[in-house]
Amino acid sequence: AKGQNLAVLESQEVTQLSATGETDQANYRSQVTQAKANLDLEQKRYEREKSLYEHKINTQKDLEAAENSLKNAQAALKAAQQNLSISTSSTDRRLKQIGATKAGQIYLKAPLSGEIVEIGMTIGQTVDLGQILMHGVNLSQVWSNGQVFEKDTAKVKLGQRVQVLPSESDGIHSGKIIFINPVIDSTQRTFAVKALLDNPNLSLKAGQFVQMRIETEGTKEQAILLAKNALVERNGINYVYVRSDGNLIPTKVQISQHKHKDWVEIESGLKVGDEVVVEGAYLLPAKAEATGEEHQSEKKILNWWWIIGGIAVIAIAFLLGRFSSERKN
Secondary structure, three states: OOOOEEEEEEOHHHHHHHHHHHHHHHHHHHHHHHHHHHHHHHHHHHHHHHHHHHOOOOOHHHHHHHHHHHHHHHHHHHHHHHHHHHHHHHHHHHHHHOOEOOOOEEEEEOOOOOEEEEEOOOOOOOOOOOOOOEEEEOOOEEEEEEEEEHHHHHHOOOOOEEEEEOOOOOOOEEEEEEEEOOOOOOOOOEEEEEEEEEOOOOOOOOOOOOEEEEOOOOOOOOOEEEEHHHOEEEOOEEEEEEEEOOEEEEEEOEEEEEEOOOEEEEEEOOOOOOOEOOOOHHHOOOOOOOOHHHHHHHHHHHHHHHHHHHHHHHHHHHHHHHHHHHHHO
């Protein structure tokens, strides 16, 4: 919890600081005692000189001298008391700032509530200035960083609601966009956004991969979704096998950049109602590019295979017939 003691450190510097403060305060206390005694003497002197002046035994000059001495003694006492107060408060304030006691012990307190995930010290260890002793995190609220495609720049705005899905088994976490990077990545053609999420159950972990959905304004669009297993990549081109007239035709498709875990969005190459091979597509013959002309060439090749096969059957039948006739002879 915030303010809780996490560790106790012993510091020679703090001990020296406390000792120096005590020495200074002792000197100032001695000065205060001396100033009080001097003030008492000057006060009595002033009263005596005043009585003598009233009885016209001494002069006004003697009375004024006694009065000045009294004022000086009062000022000296006030200065000594101020020095003592400053020394005491300065030492106490410094010790309080570093969470230390006059015995030289420093209490390391938690700066915020959270959970300790790493400890970098052991009992009796000497630690250096700037050394990380503990690593703590507070995951009650987390940031989710995402990348948005350049073409969607106009759709994303600060304050938009987002939904974050760590996995299909975990629940949905809601938040809002608090930062949009104005610089687009020249390689990926994306820009970064950051969302702030409440994480009351601490189910979201630091460094975890999630899927972020941004609620944008506008009309919904119909899209063709296809299982990723249906895609066959050849030379950087995506194909699917479409059933047509009892044949499987390799068809080139263009996929969208919007991808899901198990699905892809088809931008062109397919239409609603097409029957597509979704299992074992990669085992089917590869084609460089699927066109109607290639389909015809494929049929011609198949026809040639039928002709070659027919010739082979005739040759084998001829040889068998000849072998049988020779045995009869």
